[in-house]
Amino acid sequence: MARDMRVAVIGCGKIGATHAEAASALPGVELVAVCDRTVERAKELAERFPGVRVYDAVDRMLADADLDAVLVATAHKHHFSPAMQAIHSGVAALVEKPLTTSLAEANELVVAAERAGVTLGTVFQRRFFPAAQRMHDAIAAGRLGGVVAAECLAQLGRDRTYFERDDWRGSWTGEGGGALLTMAIHYVDMMNWMLGTPTSVYGRWATLKHADYIDVEDVAGAVVTYAGGAIATIQAMTTFENGFASEPSPAVAYRAPGFRLAVHGTAGHSVGLQESPELAQAVTDLWTFDGEEELARRWHEEEHGRPSLPGFHRIQIAEFLDAVRAGRPPAITGRDGLTALEVVKGVYLSQDRLAPVSLPMSDDDRRDADRLTEGAA
Ligand SMILES: NC(=O)c1ccc[n+]([C@@H]2O[C@H](COP(=O)([O-])OP(=O)(O)OC[C@H]3O[C@@H](n4cnc5c(N)ncnc54)[C@H](O)[C@@H]3O)[C@@H](O)[C@H]2O)c1
CATH class of the missing domain: 3.40.50.720 (NAD(P)-binding Rossmann-like Domain)
Known part of the structure; x- marks a missing residue:
């Protein structure tokens, strides 16, 4: 043995x-x-x-x-x-x-x-969530037809305490990125896995809520195109009420919604999942195949409200x-990590140039993107 x-x-x-x-x-x-x-x-x-x-x-x-x-x-x-x-x-x-x-x-x-x-x-x-695996399976089996579009949301909450807890968080030199690089990247990878090879990215970012104590992005939006022609959007933010607060204020009605990924195809069908709150196991929230409503209800019952750490x-x-x-x-290679990083850093580079960035990046573009965010912790 x-x-x-x-x-x-x-x-x-x-x-x-x-x-x-x-x-x-x-x-x-x-x-x-x-x-x-x-x-x-x-x-x-x-x-x-x-x-x-x-x-x-x-x-x-x-x-x-x-x-x-x-x-x-x-x-x-x-x-x-x-x-x-x-x-x-x-x-x-x-x-x-x-x-x-x-x-x-x-x-x-x-x-x-x-x-x-x-x-x-x-x-x-998060790729191992059953809700993510079944989306991937449906797309790979051609049940959506060709993929036309996807939306990838990371609508999260962080506060000053979070950024100050670890000395490396919140700065370009220490963390090298914010809502996109540290959080949304999970779902950017998941989207790459489902949609295939990203061919370009155009995006914008800003620091609008936490600017007194961080300099990385707390909000970003991007458009990513894929080799099959699909056009996807990413929205990432850490501007909601802190999703991790152990004692959330009862006065706060709308807390951080969490993550969501939805994919739409030429056959007129859509599949999607939602992780809400953040760190719960994601559940299928969009599944448009006729006759599978009962199945979707059962998945929800089985998977809703479960923690995702450390199981996944x-x-x-x-x-x-x-x-x-x-x-x-x-299943998830180092190259997958590189591709997800290129999408994220492509947003930073495209904002600097006010132009879309082709993917995979040329060596020159990689150097330029790294120069924007370099610095050792
Ligand atoms: N997959 C997920 O869901 C998930 C969740 C949280 C964090 N992370 C990732 O995990 C990483 C760590 O996050 P964290 O919150 O645990 O950070 P942390 O600051 O709590 O822990 C990092 C640890 O690494 C040690 N360290 C740093 N440099 C080292 C070196 N060269 N050799 C040995 N030890 C070294 C530090 O002393 C520290 O104890 C980050 O990259 C983060 O993105 C992933």
Whole structure:
């Protein structure tokens, strides 16, 4: 029998704990180590998992721990270095979104992994929602005809406390982007998965509500075209009442609606899902096929009101490790992470140029887009 997959978490902050919990619950997987440059964080997380070793440096852990895979859950600007070190050590890397904040670095990771034959994946766990899988299946089976349009909404709430909780959030140098890069990117990836290859993006962004304490976008709108001809719109904002507030004010009638993706086809049919509130499992909210009303009602009953963490991380990590074992590409690759990043950074670049940006970007456009948002945390 094959040995258990030996896995480590790098970055023991909020989502690192979710990764550790998810990985440790999987059969055939051993969480052997956790690593954080602030070693107290790694120690604190390791206490919950007896026998797990603690490291404060990625290179030492890679040399020491005989790993099959790392789960990279560091802050955005610190995804590249641990992932690249893993690839150079022949260790598979599943990297939190966004894959990186720099297109040059994202591309370097993808190329290095392909050359070394090392599995690289990007965390977009929301693709595993049953509501997303059934939309994808319906589109892939041609039930919509050709796709003509999609709308992708990330209508979210954040407040000052959220941006000040982690020193890297809210700035171009620390986070490298805002509502689009950190939040909407999940659904941008989901839309790419359903619609195919994006061919151009034109968008605008602004900082209208949180400008006293952040400089990244808190609102953005974009039009994305796809190889099959479909025209999609994205709207992203973090300007609602904080969707994460533990004690929401009863006076606030309209809290952050959450995420939504709907896709429409030439056959006159539409499919859609909604994640509301944010971090709940998304449910099918649009399914126009005659005779399937009862089915849609049943899905809603079964899937409504469920939390999405850590269950869908567990599903993605399991799928990724299966791919590593089998030597096949994972469901969500490093290249998918690069494509989603190009759509997002294409919005920043198109605003700078007041012109649409062709995708995939040329090397020059990548350089220009990176120059707009560069800076180390
Ligand atoms: N998939 C999701 O739904 C989801 C949800 C939340 C966060 N995330 C992503 O996870 C990442 C982390 O977010 P968070 O909220 O957990 O951040 P966090 O600030 O709570 O944790 C990041 C941790 O990484 C550590 N770290 C930074 N650089 C390091 C390095 N070079 N080596 C080792 N450790 C290092 C920090 O000390 C910190 O403990 C972000 O990129 C974010 O986008 C994804």
